[in-house]
Amino acid sequence: MWLYPADYVINEPDHEVHNRDANELISEIEGDILYMDPPYNHRQYGANYHMLNTIALYDEFEPSGKTGLRNYERSRWCIKSQVSNVFDDLVGKARFKYLFLSYNNEGLMSLEEVRRIMEKYGRYELIEQPYQRFKADKSENRNHKATSTMEYLHVLEKV
Ligand SMILES: C[S@@+](CC[C@H](N)C(=O)[O-])C[C@H]1O[C@@H](n2cnc3c(N)ncnc32)[C@H](O)[C@@H]1O
Structure with a gap:
C-alpha cells in the first residue's frame, strides 16, 4: 500500500476543524x-x-479479539434507542439559522421521526432524491433488497 500526502490548498479565509463529539461541540x-x-x-x-x-493516529495499540480491532468510541448516532435523543439534543442546542440533515429511508430514524423533531424548532422542509443503492454485501443476504434508495435532505429554518 502506498500512502501519498494530501495536497492542501492554503488560503486566506478563517476556518476551524474540530475532532469532537458533535453533541458536546454544538454548545461552543x-x-x-x-x-x-x-x-x-x-x-x-x-x-x-x-x-x-x-x-x-500512527500509534502503538494492543490488537484484541479475533479481528484485532483497536478500541473505538461507540457513537450514539448508531444506536436505535438513543439516536432520536441525540438528534433532538443537537437540533435544540444548535445556534445556527439554517440546519440541513442528510439521511435516507433506511436510517435508524424514520422520516416521520426526523420531521417531528425538527418541526419543534422552526420551519421545516423536505427534499427527496431517489438514488442508486450502494451494495456492500452479496445480493441474496442483503437486509435491504431494493436496488434504489431515497435520499432525504431535511431542512430547518430555526425561529
Ligand atoms: C456519514 S459519515 C460523514 C461523511 C462525511 N460527510 C464525508 O463526506 O466524508 C458520518 C461521520 O460521523 C462521525 N460520527 C459518528 N458519531 C459522531 C459523533 N457523536 N460526533 C461527531 N462525529 C460523529 C463518524 O465517525 C463519520 O465520520
Whole structure:
C-alpha cells in the first residue's frame, strides 16, 4: 500500500476543524448554516474504518479479539434507542439559522421521526432524491433488497 500526502490548498479565509463529539461541540459554536451528515445505521465507523484511524493516529495499540480491532468510541448516532435523543439534543442546542440533515429511508430514524423533531424548532422542509443503492454485501443476504434508495435532505429554518 502506498500512502501519498494530501495536497492542501492554503488560503486566506478563517476556518476551524474540530475532532469532537458533535453533541458536546454544538454548545461552543454558532453560524449561519449547520450541515449534518451523521451515520444513519447501526454500523459503527470506528469498527469499519479502524485501519484508517490507526494510520491517522500512527500509534502503538494492543490488537484484541479475533479481528484485532483497536478500541473505538461507540457513537450514539448508531444506536436505535438513543439516536432520536441525540438528534433532538443537537437540533435544540444548535445556534445556527439554517440546519440541513442528510439521511435516507433506511436510517435508524424514520422520516416521520426526523420531521417531528425538527418541526419543534422552526420551519421545516423536505427534499427527496431517489438514488442508486450502494451494495456492500452479496445480493441474496442483503437486509435491504431494493436496488434504489431515497435520499432525504431535511431542512430547518430555526425561529
Ligand atoms: C456519514 S459519515 C460523514 C461523511 C462525511 N460527510 C464525508 O463526506 O466524508 C458520518 C461521520 O460521523 C462521525 N460520527 C459518528 N458519531 C459522531 C459523533 N457523536 N460526533 C461527531 N462525529 C460523529 C463518524 O465517525 C463519520 O465520520
